[in-house]
Amino acid sequence: MAKTMYEKIWDAHFVHQEPGQAALLYIDRHLMHEVTSPQAFEGLNIAKRSIRNKHSILATLDHCVPTKLADRINLPDPIGAKQVATMINNCEQHGLTLYDMESKNNGVIHVVVPEHGFVHPGMTTVCGDSHTATHGAFGALAFGIGTSEVEHVMATQCLPQAKSKTMLVKVDGTLSKYSTAKDIALAIIGRIGTAGGNGFVIEYAGSAIDALTMEGRMTLCNMAIESGARAGLVAPDQKTYDFLEGKEFAPKGDAWDQALSYWKTLPSDDGAEYDLVIELNAADIAPQVTWGTSPEQVVPVNQTVPAPNDFEQEGKQIACKSALDYMDLDAGTKMTDIEIDFVFLGSCTNSRIEDFRAAAEVAKGTKVPANVTAIAVPGSYMVKEQAEQEGLDKIFTDAGWEWREPGCSMCLAMNGDQLKPGQRCASTSNRNFEGRQGKGGRTHLVSPAMAAAAAAAGRFVDIRELEQN
Amino acid sequence: MEKYTKHTSVAALMNRSNVDTDQIIAKQFLKKVERTGFGIHLFHDWRYLDDDGTIANPDFELNKPEFKGARILVTGDNFGCGSSREHAPWAIDDYGFNTIISTSFADIFYNNCFKNGILPIVVDADTLKKLMSEIDANEGVEFTVDLENQAVTTPAGTSVSFEIDGFRKHNLLNGLDDIGLTLKQADKIDTYESKHKEKFPWLWAS
């Protein structure tokens, strides 16, 4: 029978199922950071259990690390400092690989893992962070888990799992040069809603997805979770193999050939059936901006803020009304008339080298207005170094941006980088929930180029017009 | 996880309904790196008069000396509603309770109890009233909980039988948490892993 990629990966990792219980799925890779792991280690120690497969684990410090160099030496927040110290201690005690703050490999977990080729096509991958779906870009089944599951995987290398339904999101056609993977991601969420993917694993396919770079595919899969899906997947192809080849944890020599021939069996078979198929035309996808407090509250940048009456369902009308209140926006306002106070270029959604190149291209020769703060936070030291070699840091600092050290930073505002109440931010991250970037802060999600354009103008800009002038 | 054995313990009465997980463990305590030590923060806003939790509120039920050392909590409808935080059962367990008796529990909380060795017992409204009045009349009274025979008995001669899913009962009696259950399949995991290693040797190279 023709199988989807998800079904192939599932079958290859199915260990056992007791009657009346969930199936046990084997986990190949376990990614860790300082915030969701400490209680899992403690639980393990209390129960006198050990880690089954240390090689499966790669850890970093990212969620609460400061992005100002001086603060990284003496962490100003005692809670963050404790989380960092606990992580270092746990990794030492259990002999795990940790990219600590001094490591040149340090950075946001979902950025550093691909940089070192730690996740391969066909692998099952988990992490106590919901944006683990990022690694679906490599054709790996990757999803976020809770703290008790982190402990479960450490002790057993397995997780009890229910099988998901499958959804194919097919994006054909050619994306305009102003639109990016981020805009595809937001357009999909705008179409199916943040609950549209509940119970599903999404496979992204079609000519527009084939055309994306690996970085673009990571951005797309990263946002799968925002549509409610358990995971997002893109079939591996030559780009995937080229990206992985030669990386630290990629197979070498004969193993590479063996791996490659296996990876080539992974894409969904012709005629494989999905529980749901959604189709989009890439040519229709304009640069997107969210206006509300949920990623589904999104419009193309050349449109206006909607009114509650624009929605059919009562629930969405209520959500619209409360979002407008929180965001302090009036229905009918042109998106390009909305002024901003802050710009955040970063997060595991958009902090790879390609994102900085795209933003730098727009930022070049511009000036951030005095009333706007713009920060550029590379996803990792490798990205930072590469950007500096290319002189991108200069472009940003000349334009009045702050050039920071890597970390999650204002994606979740746990490290001290945050909005003040009422401040409005153009952000390349993944969640625009109330208070996500600081209590009372207002977040608009955009692509890196759109963020850079907003930084220069102090308001949202339709970058398609910018270049024509 | 400890095995749940038959025990006779003080039953504390907290006659409140819809106690949510925010009240069980307030969000300012979630940033800890430990999973133990949440017991002192249990019901913080009710239990203490000050923010730092140094002055006990004499009016709060559980602060009564008669309820000291209680392992059984008898409480109102819909206990454990609100956010799904795992810290709520951690706090209850750490405080010392291993049994909660009510007419109903929120779903996720109910499930989380079993993961932490806590037995949530559902009784009908009349039974709950009866148990509550027995505690009221004799604060510090001890109830006996016998999970094996699915019964709660009191010195006043009341005997209440309760329902529980057979699989969950088995796990509590044997001290099996989710991880313990998976580890029972260790031989299957071993077999799978060695096949997996043969098929994908590069996964183990580093």
Ligand code: SF4
């Ligand atoms: S950047 Fe944001 S989404 Fe990504 S790992 Fe950090 S906190 Fe999670």
